[in-house]
Amino acid sequence: MGLKGKLTAQIEIKAGGDVFxxxxxxxxxxxxxISPNVIQGCDLHEGKWGTVGSVxxxxxxxxxxxxxxxxxxxxxxxxxxxxxxxxxxxxxxELYKVFKIxxxxxxHHGIDLVTWTxxxxxxKDEVEEPLTFLGALINLSKDIESYHLKAK
Numbered sequence: 001m002g003l004k005g006k007l008t009a010q011i012e013i014k015a016g017g018d019v020f021x022x023x024x025x026x027x028x029x030x031x032x033x034i035s036p037n038v039i040q041g042c043d044l045h046e047g048k049w050g051t052v053g054s055v056x057x058x059x060x061x062x063x064x065x066x067x068x069x070x071x072x073x074x075x076x077x078x079x080x081x082x083x084x085x086x087x088x089x090x091x092x093x094e095l096y097k098v099f100k101i102x103x104x105x106x107x108h109h110g111i112d113l114v115t116w117t118x119x120x121x122x123x124k125d126e127v128e129e130p131l132t133f134l135g136a137l138i139n140l141s142k143d144i145e146s147y148h149l150k151a152k
Contacts, residue, residue, distance in 0.1 A: 003097075003122045007134050010115045011141050015148035017105030017112040021081035023144060024103060025050035025073075032059075035143035038136050040066060052076050056085070063132050067091040074100070081105040096130070097121040101137070114141050 013020065023030060026049050031039040040059035047054025051073065058069045069090030076083050082104035092099050098121040106113045116137040118130055 003125065004120070005122070005129055006117060006119050007129060007131065008115060008117045009134050009138055010113050011138055013105075013112050013114050013141065013145045015112075015145040017081045017107060017114070019148050020103075020105055020112075020114055020141070020144060021078065021083070025076055025078070025083055028056065031140070031144075034147040035140045037061060038140045038143065045070065047073075050076060055088070058090075060136070062092075062136060069093075071101070077104075092130075092133070095123060095127045097123050099130075116141070 023034075028039075028042040028049070029044075032041055038061060040061065041057075042059075043057045045055040045057045052075060054073045056071050056073065058071060060067055060069065067090065069087050069092055071085040071087050074084040074086045082102070084103075085101045087093060087096075087099040087101075098119065100119040102115075102117040102119070104115050106115065116134060118134055120130060
């Protein structure tokens with residue numbers, strides 16, 4: 001098996017793609033209130049929310065344990081409703097040499113689809129694929145949708 005990999009998940013949402021992109025790019029510090037079982041905290045370490053080059057510190061639950069990650073916002077495209085985070089420090093880098101999270105929203109025939117893509121490079125062959133992390137992102141998407149649909 002190779003050390004490099006890519007996992008992608010796509011989920012239909014009814015809350016609207018602009019809501020998702022706005023929340024993840026401009027106000028991710030709200031996520032612990034929306035999805036406390038996934039996100040425990042998000043702090044701006046450097047820069048400005050939603051600005052390329054900004055550094056975020058995330059506290060999250062992965063495989064039942066609290067973890068920490070420091071990400072740099074590598075790309076942001078409001079028109080395409082897309083973000084790319086590159087992990088530069090944290091617990092996941094004990095297993096992965098590279099760990100990037102891409103997020104974007106597409107609209108097909110009036111249906112908004114949230115797509116999460118993980119690009120990673122494992123440090124060792126025996127490291128598992130980050131399927132449970134991808135599952136957590138799907139759960140985060142569902143929590144965001146539920147929260148915003150209730151707010152309407």
